[in-house]
Amino acid sequence: xxxxxxxxxxxxGYSMTVRFLASRGLSYDAAQETAQAAWAKGWxxxxxLRDPNMVLTWMNSIAxxxxxxxxxxxxxxxxxxxxxxxPKVNLAAIDVGRMLKFCKHKDRVVLxxxxxxxxxxxxxxxxxxxxxxxxxxxxLRARRTACKRMSRRAA
Numbered sequence: 330x331x332x333x334x335x336x337x338x339x340x341x342g343y344s345m346t347v348r349f350l351a352s353r354g355l356s357y358d359a360a361q362e363t364a365q366a367a368w369a370k371g372w373x374x375x376x377x378l379r380d381p382n383m384v385l386t387w388m389n390s391i392a393x394x395x396x397x398x399x400x401x402x403x404x405x406x407x408x409x410x411x412x413x414x415x416p417k418v419n420l421a422a423i424d425v426g427r428m429l430k431f432c433k434h435k436d437r438v439v440l441x442x443x444x445x446x447x448x449x450x451x452x453x454x455x456x457x458x459x460x461x462x463x464x465x466x467x468x469l470r471a472r473r474t475a476c477k478r479m480s481r482r483a484a
Contacts, residue, residue: 330375330378330381330384334381335371335372335375335384338381338384338385339368341385342368342384342385342388343364343365343368345385345389346364346367346368346385346388346389346392347360347361347364348360349389349392349393350363350364350392350393350396353393353396355396363392363395363396363399364388364392366392366395367388367389367391367392367395368388370391370395371384371387371388371391422445425440425441425444425445426445428440428475428479429441429445429475431475431478431479431482432471432474432475432478433471433474435467436467436470436471436474436475437471439453439464439467439468439471440468440471440472440475442456443464443468450464450465450468
């Protein structure tokens with residue numbers, strides 16, 4: 330194939346190569362760049378073309394291989410951008426509030442002070458006149474009781 334014949338093939342086939350790549354999911358701009366690179370690579374390796382009638386198929390194969398090699402180089406995972414604002418609603422507090430509805434009154438007081446109001450175990454123990462171990466045990470029992478009641482209600 331002569332350079333003049335290749336130039337005519339380029340004029341006829343470039344837009345078809347772009348459409349071929351776009352049909353494979355590339356954006357129009359990326360398809361144009363990849364098609365341009367494929368036709369340039371085809372020009373460099375024109376001696377390898379066996380059948381001049383198959384130039385468009387050959388170019389589309391080169392273009393697809395270029396696209397695949399670029400996809401292999403790109404990272405599969407991308408970091409998500411940080412959100413500029415924090416959520417205005419405390420979802421954990423809403424969930425704890427719902428769970429507290431399933432608790433007994435004495436358990437609700439301990440759970441509410443610890444999880445919603447943010448008191449530490451030592452502070453709750455001082456306020457109630459209990460030991461820290463007693464507060465931990467009451468928190469454990471209250472959590473278990475709430476879980477059992479919620480699972481019964483869900484079933």
